[in-house]
Amino acid sequence: MPLIHISMRAGKTDAYHQGVFDSIYQATRETFDVPEDDQFMTITEHNASTFRYHPTFFGVDRSNDVVFIQISARNTRTPEQKKALYKRITELLSIDPGIRPDDVFINLIEGEKENWSFGFGIAQYA
Numbered sequence: 001m002p003l004i005h006i007s008m009r010a011g012k013t014d015a016y017h018q019g020v021f022d023s024i025y026q027a028t029r030e031t032f033d034v035p036e037d038d039q040f041m042t043i044t045e046h047n048a049s050t051f052r053y054h055p056t057f058f059g060v061d062r063s064n065d066v067v068f069i070q071i072s073a074r075n076t077r078t079p080e081q082k083k084a085l086y087k088r089i090t091e092l093l094s095i096d097p098g099i100r101p102d103d104v105f106i107n108l109i110e111g112e113k114e115n116w117s118f119g120f121g122i123a124q125y126a
Contacts, residue, residue: 001034001035001038001040001073001074001116001118002028002032002034002038002040002071002072002073003040003041003071003072003073004024004028004040004041004042004069004070004071004072005041005042005044005069005070005072006020006024006041006042006043006044006067006068006069006070007043007044007045007046007051007067007068007070008020008043008044008045008046008051008065008066008067008068009045009046009047009048009051009064009065009066010045010046010047011045012045012097015097016097017043019093019096019097019098020043020067020093020097020099021039021041021043022096023089023092023093023095023096023097024041024069024089024092024093025039025041026088026092027085027088027089027091027092028071028085030084030088031081031084031085031088032073032077032081032085053066053068053105060102061102062102062103062105063100063102063103065099065100065103066102066103066104066105067093067099067103067104067105068105068107069089069104069105069106069107070106070107070108070109071085071106071107071108071109072109072110072111073108073109073110073111074110074111074112074113074116074125075110075111075112077110082108085106085108086106089104089106090104090106113125113126114126
């Protein structure tokens with residue numbers, strides 16, 4: 001069950017936000033075996049003074065449309081699954097809502113199963 005935080009510059013439409021959510025959810029379903037309806041995602045929008053990135057770090061040509069995607073998940077996936085996730089998220093976001101591949105920045109944070117509580121103060125996986 002991933003928890004996904006997305007950060008971007010302010011000013012995008014509701015349809016744009018939904019496209020981001022839908023594309024990332026589809027990619028997690030296809031590559032990370034995420035169960036149906038496992039959707040826990042937020043989008044945070046920032047103005048120019050609270051959103052910083054380097055436009056060419058690591059040889060990538062980023063624009064003001066760059067999105068930061070941070071995914072917290074259990075450490076149960078193989079390197080191949082992780083690579084497939086990054087690729088599929090980027091492919092789907094280029095379709096809907098139309099984000100350039102250069103503008104997709106992904107960070108995966110992994111943790112142990114006992115680090116999750118889905119409600120009631122219970123560590124359901126522990």
